[in-house]
Amino acid sequence: MRPPLPLRDAAERSDAARNRERLLSAARELIGECGAAGLTMDRLAEQAGVGKGTVFRRFGSRAGLMLTLLSDSEAAFQERFMFGPPPLGPGAPGLERLIAFGEERIAYIIEFGELALAAEDATHGRSQPPAAALWHRHIEVLLREEGFDADPWLMARSLAATLAPDRLLNLLQVHGVSAGRLGATWRDLVTRVVSGA
């Protein structure tokens, strides 16, 4: 007796690991050729030489795949604003950190925006990237630090809405707005919100 009693965190099966690698590298290749928007799950499965079911078992959805592809750069971004050097990381005044956060986010979107956008429409706007909760919290904490007392939770989300990938990409690509101009308006916005406190 003693049925295997699945140990938590059992190691990934070797075929699963191999297929995951195949899928990720095929995805990067396809995105290199056609852009993130041009990647279809069928083509990905074909390119990786696995069945379509395997793709979805692995990543859950198209958005999940994109999230996986982003996870490294996301983690690095989080690391920087949570533990990195000032003014983005701890050590600088809240307002400066807020300003730096927006500027970094804008730079991030310029680099990874297409992926970030594709990672968002998990069934159309539902469930944002899990990382979003962190940004919100981060902004909220900085607002509080600057003495913003009136509903910092909601104000943090309002400010974060300003940095959403779809909006930023639209401004950058469709309207030809420069990163500098986006950064300046962000700085202006958070400065006024904080200084009015």
Added chain:
Amino acid sequence: MRPPLPLRDAAERSDAARNRERLLSAARELIGECGAAGLTMDRLAEQAGVGKGTVFRRFGSRAGLMLTLLSDSEAAFQERFMFGPPPLGPGAPGLERLIAFGEERIAYIIEFGELALAAEDATHGRSQPPAAALWHRHIEVLLREEGFDADPWLMARSLAATLAPDRLLNLLQVHGVSAGRLGATWRDLVTRVVSGA
């Protein structure tokens, strides 16, 4: 000779008009039953007793249909903030009009948000409702009126991002935020932005 030379703005053919009415009333009925999110173009065609091609010929896309369904209430909303009584319409100071605008918009989303949301993802976030340009412009003008000189165009869009249907609906429905709280944060936001000028 003299080939018909299609007069501009030729009257709509009677069968076309009849089918448009059928489609709109079928759409309202289906939305009443299943909600806007539950309306599919196939079911709409079936319910209206027309072919699917007719549906798309008429409205162009699902988003186009939703836009058509919204057009009356949109027009009324525009009318109110452009020509209606203060504080929403002209006659009140810019800041008060801004505050009223946000509050009206929040109320609008509470009433028509589901439709507005469905009207947005025309091929995922591209081309916002044409009305958006008007709101942006409106906010921009009010900002200028209050002496906001640094990039009012972009700041107007940043503020408008705060009122996007998907965000407001998410806060209202998922997070249980009240309309009053949304309104208060909007008021706070625009007040600080304007008063820093």
Added chain:
DNA sequence: AATAGAAACGGACCATAGTCCGTTTAGATC
């Protein structure tokens, strides 16, 4: 090595938005 059962696999299948094109029809002209 044999075995068993959990995990992974694959691809047919489904739902839905949107396109295409051969057919029908309104309505203007003669």
Added chain:
DNA sequence: GATCTAAACGGACTATGGTCCGTTTCTATT
């Protein structure tokens, strides 16, 4: 009323994200 043409029609077809479930494969256990 017959005719003609542009507009409208309809529904089969495509593309794509996502699901289902019978089959295969890995690996721990004996």
